[in-house]
Amino acid sequence: MNVLHTMPPPREREGLHVSVSQVKSYQICPAKYAHHYVRGTLPTHRAVSLAFGTAVHAALATFYEAQMNGRRLTVEEVQAAFSDRWSVELRDDLPLHFDDGQSADDVRDQGVAMMEVFCRDGFMPDQVLAVELPFRVDLPDPDTGEILDIALVGAIDMVAAHQGRTIVVEHKTAARRFDQTRLTYDFQPSAYLYAARFLNLPADPTAIFQVLLKTKKPAVDVLPVTRNETARMEMLDTFAQVLKGIEAGAFPRNRGWACSDCEFRRVCDR
Ligand code: SF4
Structure with missing residues (x-):
């Protein structure tokens, strides 16, 4: 199987577009979405979970890029890749908002402990075909089939060949295990498998969530997920409905779990 050529992302981000994370952000709290993507409100801080996830993604990308180039990194090298990126996150102008009693160290x-577990229990495919593979694909209205004027953009964390299958892999960090509802209905795999149709991948890819758990004893869950035509239509409906809300300027507050770490709370509470 050929290694896919990974293009730099800027071209995919030109023109009107929306990503899975933007739609999820709108679903969590439309007001927060508006502060971030519409009004350009200055945030007061960054969530530690986001910075941590960025550092983990960078370390895994380093690991899989090395595999793509024929080299298996040692545990120490993967840990160094994480630590280096974590240091970069700490130097950002916006302060990180740590949980009570927690420090950067x-x-x-x-x-670092999580990287050791990843090297032992993580997904080790037969071949890595692409890392951070960007895409930009049309989004049809699920009712009319008409192409929307906003494209779906994103980047697939990894595409791999394993045991004769092509697999789209999404890395996640999480405080707890994914439940069955998320495994069945999360529209991210649906969106990425939909995008994969246009990326010249070998036919009929499947998807995997690789979840690195921030539990007291770190763990890695490698979770195959399947998606059918019904899931694809539900994903397209979700995008269409959220885009209608955004275009209509519907940005209500959704007070809930996201408020405790919200970088726009000061403005929201006025
Ligand atoms: S504080 Fe809560 S309601 Fe307000 S923007 Fe943030 S998440 Fe939304």
Whole structure:
């Protein structure tokens, strides 16, 4: 199987577009979405979970890129890749918002321990075909089939060949295990498998969530997920409905779990 050529992302981000993370952000809290993507409100801080996830993604990308180039990194090299990126995150102008009693060193140690578990229990495919593969694809209205004037953009964390299958892999960090509802209905795999149709991948890819758990004892869950035509239509309906809300300027607050770490709370509470 040929290694896919990975293009730099900017071209895919030109013109009107929306991503899975933007739609999920709108679903969590439309007001937060508006602060971030519409009004350009200055955030007060960054969530540690986002910075941590970025550092983990960078370390895994380093690991899989090395595999794509024929080299297996050692545990120490993967841990160094995580630590290096964590240091970059700490230098950002926006302060990180740590949980009570938690320090930057605690988080780094958690990530270093997690990288050891990843090297032992993580997904080790037969061949890595692409890392951070960007895409930009048309979105049809699920009712009319008409192409929307906003494209779906994103980047697939990894495409791999394993045991005769092509697999689209999404890395996640999470505080707890994914439940069955998420495994069945999360529209991210549906969206990425839909995008994969246009990326010249070998036919009929499947998907995997690789979840790195931030539990006291770190763990890695490698979770195959399947999606059918019904799931694809539900994903397209979700995009169409959320885009209608955004275009209509419907940005209500959704007070809930996301408020505790919200970088726009000061403005929201006025
Ligand atoms: S504080 Fe809560 S309601 Fe307000 S924008 Fe943030 S998440 Fe939404």
